[in-house]
Amino acid sequence: MAASVCPITDPDARAEAVQILRAGGLVAFATETVYGLGADATNETAVAKIFAAKGRPRFNPLISHVPDVATAFALGQATPAARAVAKAFWPGPLTLVLRRAEGCPIAWLTSAGLETVAIRVPGKPDARTLLAEIGHPVAAPSANRSGRVSPTTAAHVAAEDFDGLELILDGGACTVGLESTVLDVSGETPRLLRPGSVTREQIEDLVGPVDLAGQGDAITAPGMLASHYAPAAAVRLNATEVRDGEVGLDFAGQLGSETDLSPSGDPVEAAANLFALLRALDRPGVSAIAVAPVPEAGLGAAINDRLRRAAAPRD
Numbered sequence: 001m002a003a004s005v006c007p008i009t010d011p012d013a014r015a016e017a018v019q020i021l022r023a024g025g026l027v028a029f030a031t032e033t034v035y036g037l038g039a040d041a042t043n044e045t046a047v048a049k050i051f052a053a054k055g056r057p058r059f060n061p062l063i064s065h066v067p068d069v070a071t072a073f074a075l076g077q078a079t080p081a082a083r084a085v086a087k088a089f090w091p092g093p094l095t096l097v098l099r100r101a102e103g104c105p106i107a108w109l110t111s112a113g114l115e116t117v118a119i120r121v122p123g124k125p126d127a128r129t130l131l132a133e134i135g136h137p138v139a140a141p142s143a144n145r146s147g148r149v150s151p152t153t154a155a156h157v158a159a160e161d162f163d164g165l166e167l168i169l170d171g172g173a174c175t176v177g178l179e180s181t182v183l184d185v186s187g188e189t190p191r192l193l194r195p196g197s198v199t200r201e202q203i204e205d206l207v208g209p210v211d212l213a214g215q216g217d218a219i220t221a222p223g224m225l226a227s228h229y230a231p232a233a234a235v236r237l238n239a240t241e242v243r244d245g246e247v248g249l250d251f252a253g254q255l256g257s258e259t260d261l262s263p264s265g266d267p268v269e270a271a272a273n274l275f276a277l278l279r280a281l282d283r284p285g286v287s288a289i290a291v292a293p294v295p296e297a298g299l300g301a302a303i304n305d306r307l308r309r310a311a312a313p314r315d
């Protein structure tokens with residue numbers, strides 16, 4: 001069924017959006033950069049629906065949207081550089097990559113298993129009103145199918161005809177029209193991961209020299225980040241049995257293991273459980289995590305992409 005389109009300025013439409021998001025559904029909404037395809041960032045299953053709807057071949061980490069700076073720094077650890085750029089550019093078209101704060105409720109699938117989280121306080125006031133009403137961070141990549149251009153009107157979003165999208169909150173044409181600048185301020189030197197309308201020069205004026213991603217460090221495609229989560233234990237794929245010293249990560253009951261990505265064989269459920277279960281099984285003394293085969297169909301491709309990375313030879 002096609003998603004309904006309602007004005008983001010309408011309190012009743014926002015109330016419906018809050019209900020849908022709290023129930024784990026998908027709502028697209030206007031920001032000043034591009035339209036986002038939103039889900040509750042703390043709900044792994046809801047976030048898995050984003051990847052399924054977009055047809056993403058792998059799990060890239062997603063931005064969590066929050067209504068204000070205080071909420072942002074409750075989720076991610078503020079460094080001096082983070083505070084300086086937040087003061088200057090938030091609310092606005094800037095996303096900060098921060099180390100997870102203690103007890104941060106953002107789902108592991110949202111951050112693709114990373115110890116960092118990407119946070120943005122959008123500049124569009126109606127978007128912030130919505131976020132304040134939801135009271136949870138909202139994960140939202142651009143509301144386009146994988147490989148297509150980002151949407152800057154509600155009609156663009158409607159044309160994507162996403163599976164599972166219930167509501168589009170129309171805020172007119174986006175004023176920026178380009179995805180936010182992504183700045184990693186989790187380390188010593190800030191690093192520009194994605195250029196956007198907040199420029200490198202503007203950032204350097206505030207915090208001094210900024211590293212550029214992509215110069216031999218493979219960070220241009222964050223799905224490929226070397227720091228991407230890989231368990232300490234080895235990972236053995238396409239296992240048909242669990243050997244001595246191993247623990248099993250099952251799919252659809254093939255191994256008879258207690259820990260199963262999805263006993264019913266549902267790829268959305270499996271995606272939602274992937275990072276949390278890999279972490280849970282990654283205990284000292286485990287020689288390997290034996291993973292049952294996961295079919296490639298639908299989200300299976302993204303699940304297998306991540307499993308292959310987790311299993312790849314380590315340096």
Ligand code: TXA
Binds near residue numbers: 037117178
């Ligand atoms: O303008 C925007 O940023 C739009 C609107 C909807 O807010 N959102 C958007 O989200 O473009 P998304 O998920 O498509 O882009 C997220 C970017 C990607 O380049 C991703 O790899 C990077 O941020 N990213 C997210 N979390 C990260 C992390 N923990 N470390 C490094 N990069 C991260």
Ligand code: MG
Binds near residue numbers: 141142150
């Ligand atoms: Mg995009």
